[in-house]
Amino acid sequence: MSGRVAGKVALITGGASGVGRASALLLAREGARVVISDIDVESGQALAEEIGPSALFIQHDASSEADWARVIDTLRLRYGQLDILFNNAGILLKGDIEHTSYSDWQRVQRINSDSVFLGCRAAIALMKEGAGGSIINMSSIAGVAGRDDYTAYSASKGAVAALSRTVAVLCRRRKYRIRCNSLHPDGILTPMTTATLPAGLDPWSLTIDADPMGRMCLPEDVAASVLFLASEESRAINGIELRIDSGQFVMSI
Numbered sequence: 001m002s003g004r005v006a007g008k009v010a011l012i013t014g015g016a017s018g019v020g021r022a023s024a025l026l027l028a029r030e031g032a033r034v035v036i037s038d039i040d041v042e043s044g045q046a047l048a049e050e051i052g053p054s055a056l057f058i059q060h061d062a063s064s065e066a067d068w069a070r071v072i073d074t075l076r077l078r079y080g081q082l083d084i085l086f087n088n089a090g091i092l093l094k095g096d097i098e099h100t101s102y103s104d105w106q107r108v109q110r111i112n113s114d115s116v117f118l119g120c121r122a123a124i125a126l127m128k129e130g131a132g133g134s135i136i137n138m139s140s141i142a143g144v145a146g147r148d149d150y151t152a153y154s155a156s157k158g159a160v161a162a163l164s165r166t167v168a169v170l171c172r173r174r175k176y177r178i179r180c181n182s183l184h185p186d187g188i189l190t191p192m193t194t195a196t197l198p199a200g201l202d203p204w205s206l207t208i209d210a211d212p213m214g215r216m217c218l219p220e221d222v223a224a225s226v227l228f229l230a231s232e233e234s235r236a237i238n239g240i241e242l243r244i245d246s247g248q249f250v251m252s253i
């Protein structure tokens with residue numbers, strides 16, 4: 001299959017690295033015009049150049065309401081439409097509840113979950129003017145499990161899942177033709193996770209390629225689900241929490 005998202009305009013937050021980068025490359029390959037947004041200007045611009053004229057980079061702090069207004073104005077002027085929003089930007093912070101400062105808690109909620117609220121609200125306004133769309137929100141397996149060593153992060157991702165359900169229901173009830181689903185990966189081999197590994201440990205040894213009992217998949221594995229949820233192939237799928245965890249969650253019950 002090719003051209004699975006041909007003619008569509010996709011915005012990917014945190015698009016300069018990891019899962020965002022893999023998703024931008026895949027959606028562009030499948031025919032979308034891709035807008036990469038990130039605070040990392042250098043990597044974002046380099047990726048847009050690598051993809052070519054169908055890509056655009058926009059400097060964008062996804063936790064800033066003012067930035068969202070500017071980005072949506074740019075999309076409206078340049079394309080007159082938005083079909084796909086992948087709310088992907090995020091940060092990881094380790095710490096249990098006894099060792100998490102309130103300011104760290106607030107920073108994680110702001111970047112991981114406030115950003116998704118701002119993104120959904122901004123996208124609905126533009127998508128409903130057109131033919132509707134697909135919103136894909138990045139949660140985590142941590143948002144449905146009980147990772148006591150990642151209190152703020154887990155809570156932020158749980159909020160994303162709950163928010164996504166409300167968006168899915170509201171858009172259906174109001175007949176906007178906008179779907180909203182959340183993704184719940186376990187470990188993915190990206191700069192976010194490799195930065196936390198002990199020195200000298202080969203990241204590849206943790207992957208499902210090296211060992212089916214491994215916890216890590218590749219950014220491309222997640223991008224494949226993004227493409228599916230972005231495309232019309234999933235047009236009847238709304239309000240789901242898609243676990244991408246090789247069975248880790250069900251195994252722990």
Ligand SMILES: NC(=O)c1ccc[n+]([C@@H]2O[C@H](COP(=O)([O-])OP(=O)(O)OC[C@H]3O[C@@H](n4cnc5c(N)ncnc54)[C@H](O)[C@@H]3O)[C@@H](O)[C@H]2O)c1
Pocket residue numbers: 013014015016017018019020037038039040060061062063088089090091092111138139140141184185186187188189190191192193
């Ligand atoms: N890597 C994993 O194991 C894993 C597992 C589950 C969920 N996730 C989630 O996947 C998403 C992508 O993570 P990744 O692993 O690709 O990490 P990554 O660090 O490679 O990429 C994250 C990107 O987000 C950008 N970013 C950070 N703060 C931002 C902000 N305020 N505004 C805009 N962009 C910002 C960074 O510059 C970076 O380009 C995150 O939401 C993360 O929580 C990751």
